[in-house]
Amino acid sequence: MNIVTLTLNPAFDLHCFAENFQPFHENLARITALDAGGKGINISRALAVSGVPNVAVAVLGRDNGDLFRRALKEDGIDYREITVEGRIRENMTLHTDHAPETRISFAGFSADDRLIEKVERELDGLLEAGDILTFTGRLPEGVGIARVKRMLKTYGDQGVRIVLDSRSFEKSDLIEVRPWLIKPNEEEIRIYADDRVEDFQEAKRAAQTLRSAGIENVMISLGGRGAILCCAEGCYVAYAPKIEVVSTVGAGDSAIGGFCAAATAGATYADMLRHAVAYGSAACMTEGTRPPCAKHVRDLLSVIVSEKL
Secondary structure, three states: OOEEEEEOOOEEEEEEEEOOOOOOOOOOOEEEEEEEEOHHHHHHHHHHHOOOOOEEEEEEEOOOHHHHHHHHHHOOOOEEEEEEOOOOEEEEEEEEOOOOOEEEEOOOOEOOOHHHHHHHHHHHOOOOOOOEEEEEOOOOEOOOHHHHHHHHHHHHHOOOEEEEEOOOOOHHHHHHHOOOEEOOOHHHHHHHHOOOOOOHHHHHHHHHHHHHOOOOEEEEEOHHHEEEEEEOOEEEEEEOOOOOOOOOOOHHHHHHHHHHHHHHOOOOHHHHHHHHHHHHHHHOOOOOOOOOOHHHHHHHHOOOOEEEO
16 A cells, blocks of 8 residues: 655745844844755655655756755655746745744746646556545646646546645535545634634534545644544544644644554554644654654654544
8 A cells, every 4th residue: 555645836944043033124044944845745754754655746846956856865755756847936934932933935836737647647657546645735826726636536536545635625626526534724624614613522513514525534633732533433532742842834744644654554543543643743843844753753652542522
């Protein structure tokens, strides 16, 4: 059983720290991390660190692709690339004293629907029934969502398990594709539910609604409180452990990685959720978008429990 991550719109994740940051003034900052990222790449990196085999398929801009390739190789990621004209986008996260992170995203390359044909040619040699394909992150400018949905539905019809985590997809798109797994966070589930989602019971109702619409597994991340999973066996909750949070960037991607890793190992639904929370929590203990430490994951798994909700 293979795990393939697909990243159409990767990014360089630049993290910097400014002491005593003052808006509307010049601030001196130091770069603390520069990583090759994008949601699918983050998933692959989290899996690779824990020794879970996977293949990352990524679209790289020709202008700055060399640096991205070098970073992937340094991180030991098995990857396939599709090259387009233009530049891989950059995301900057500004950290400062006693204040939330500030994120700025810059535009990257643009493409069109012909890109999806190239992606399909690459994926056709990697996927078969029972494999997992993660489609995460926003679409590049110029790529139509209808063409992407057609691709995902085709693979789903072939028995590939589709994981979908993209803000380019509205609720109606999710229902049309009928993925194997979605992982909305607190903000996203409020949009899908068109209502408040403040606690586990409200998250459970929202997840059950999505599952009744044809989405097989709905995992909702509730940040520092933990996560719930609605699946064929019912609904489970796993509470997040107490940790020292260094950075939350990429934690949701790592949670998806944990869920998929457990699924390929034949775990129960309850253990899939436990692994998701362990990977996501461990990712919060590392700087920037660095992957969760395998030891942290193991340690957290020893204390995280999953129970019926």
